[in-house]
Amino acid sequence: MAMENVQRDPVADLIVIFKEKTEALIMRMFVLDILILVFVVAMAEDQRDPVADQILIFKDNTEGPIGVLTTKAGAPVPYHEATNTLNTELIDNEFFMDVLDALSRERIPERVVHAKGTGAFGYFKVTHDISHICKADFLKKVGMKTPVAVRFSTAVGNKGSSDLALDFRGFAVKFYTHEGNFDIAGFNTPMYLYNEPLHIQPVIHAARRNPATNILDPNMLWDLLTLVPETIHITLLVFSGRGLPASYRNMPGFGIHTYQVENKYGEPHYARFHFIPDGGIENLSSEKALNLTALEPxxxxxxxxxxIGNGDFPSWTVSVQILTKEDIKKTGTKMFDSTRVIPLKEFPLHEIGKLVLNRNAKNFFAEIEQLAFCPGNLVPGILGSPDKLFQARRLAYRDTQLYRLGGNFKKIPVNCPFQTKVYTYNRDGVPPVGDNEEDAPNYYPNSFNGPAPYMAQQSSRLIKIVEKRAYNFDQAAELYENELTTEERTELIKNLVFSLGPVTKFLQDRAIKIFTTIHKDLGFRVARGLNSTTMYYKS
Incomplete structure (x- = not known):
């Protein structure tokens, strides 16, 4: 029988052989289809959208209810109280009472500026030693990692506004160091709007809604920008593309201020912080941003x-520009003018580390909305900046967080300096109070072993500077002529003309005059775009 199978007649048995081969092929194809289906399903599981599928992912990662429903006081809630209040005494239902009082108290005041934003968590890793200029503990050793929180935001819009508004952007970093928290409340531009603290209110009010109409008013905005012309420097950069980042992963950050730092010998140096995305700086055109806004605000x-949910962790190279006391004597106090940049050709970047974000917030309100930055959060070795704008921001940010989050906002978990043990003489107040310093003495000085200040061996104090009115038209001209690409200049003109289009004629003329003073080509192109007959560019 076996011999017959081996010696089958190719002619007589053609149909049988074809049938057997076809059946074998079909079986192999069926098995292959099953394998492909299993592979596709597995890939689909691996590639689930962390945004769209968040609640489904949570379900798949848990077995049944995660616990027994309780009241705020921790008592278990019976099924009948969680599902029905009809024909019952409402005040006797503690679950219902918890729901009612929590719902009407869910909202806190939103930030006056930078209200719309998001953030994430990760670490800063030292790659280069700069202990010769700064003794801060988190910078002292190559390879050392420090936990960080980062918040990105628009500047002007409210909490419900679009991510894709043409706007200045916040780039704030909180370093949870072993010596306390260090905060950099930075921007996505290397310069700020003004150096005169009194401008803070008019700049914010003019960029917000008209008090009568409650509508954004370009006349208000351009009236203020042309009356405080130092704001034009940052405006040119924002309107050339920096105001519409392609993603926060492709957005740079800058500390704005020139910080005074010191080494272990108390010798001062001066530094500006830069965070450059490793994925490159990328921006959107205004047309693409407008189209995306309609579908994806x-x-x-x-x-x-x-x-971050897919494991594509964004990173930034962190660098500083370094100046000495001699540099400051030579260049003057303009190096502390935040409306100006410090030229990279004269003071190149020195890499100090990498910033990596690898964790999303587990709860947005708890970890991002309550995330509170204060320029006054400094650590030994970093003294802040001697300019008045820095002092004003120390006051303003502190007051904002006290108003929004209460007197104990630094005890909220996301704001706690958890890398160190906190000892203060501050007590009580609106929760959270933590352990409220337990049973330690509550006044200083005392004779009963309460916490005592440390004695710095060698340290410097912030230098005193004499500041001048901001002037940056020279740098604005350099930006327009030599730093912007042809495409960026085109984007700039387009956005300026669009923004100035509905503005009243005398404000258009005033803006064109300023643009022409900065650079004749800039003034000419804006005037031409507005079909203006004003010919300041001839002068």
Missing amino acids: DYLTKDLYRA
Whole structure:
């Protein structure tokens, strides 16, 4: 029988052989289809969207209810109280009472500026030693990692506004160091709007809604920008593309201020912080941003959450520009003018580390909305900046957080300096109070072993400077002529003309005059775009 199978007649048995081969082929194809289906399903599981599928992912990662429903006081809630209040005494239902009082108290005041934003968590890793200029503990050793929280935001919009508004952007970093928290409340531009603290209110009010109409008013905005012309420097950069980042992962950050730092010998140096995205700086055109806004007003927020959720962790190279006392004597106090940049050709970047974000917030309100930055959060070795704007921001940010979050806002978990043990003489107040310093003495000085200040061996104090009115038209001209690409200049003109289009004629003329003073080509192109007959560019 076996011999017959081996010696089958290719002619007589053609049909049988074909049938057997076809059946074998079909079986192999069936098995292959099953394997492909299993592979596709597995890939689909691996590639689930962390944004769209967040609640489904939570379900898949848990077995049944995660616990027994309780009241705020921790008592278990019976099924009948959680599902029905009809024909019952409402005041006797503690679950219902918890729901009612919590719902009407869910909201806290939103930030006056930088209200719309998002954030994430990760670490800063030292790659280069700069202990010769700064003794801060978190910078002292190559390879050392420090936990960080970072918040990205628009500047002007409210909490419900679009991510894709043409706007200045916040880039704030909190370093949880072993010597306390160090905060950099930075921007996505290397310069700020003004150096005169009195300008803080008019700049914010003019960029917000008209008090009568409650509508954004370009006349208010351009009236203020042309009356405080130092704001034009940052405006040119923002309107050339920096105001519409392609993603927060591609957005740079800058500390704005020139910080005074010191080494262990108390010798001072001066530094500006730069955070440059390793994925490159990328921006959107205004047309693309407008199209995306209609469909995805939370575009940047989703992109960041999705990338981190998929394991695509964004990173930035952190560098500083370093100046000495002799540099300051030579260049003058303009190096502390935040409306100006410190030229990279004269003072190149010195890399100090990498910033990596690898964790999304587990709860947005708890970890991002309550995340509170204060320029006054400094650590030994970093003294802050001697300019009045820095002092004003220390006051303003502190007051904002006290108003929004209460007197104990630094005890909220996301704001706690958890890398060190906190000892203060501050007590009580609106929760959270933590352990309220337990049973230690509550006054200083005392004779009963309460916490005592440390004695710095060698240290410097912030230098005193004499500041001048901001002037940056020279740098604005340099930006327009030599730093912007042809495409960026085109984007700049387009956005300026669009923004100035509905503005009243005398404000258009005033803006064109300023643009022409900065650079004739800039003034000419804006005037031409507005079909203006004003010919300041001839003068």
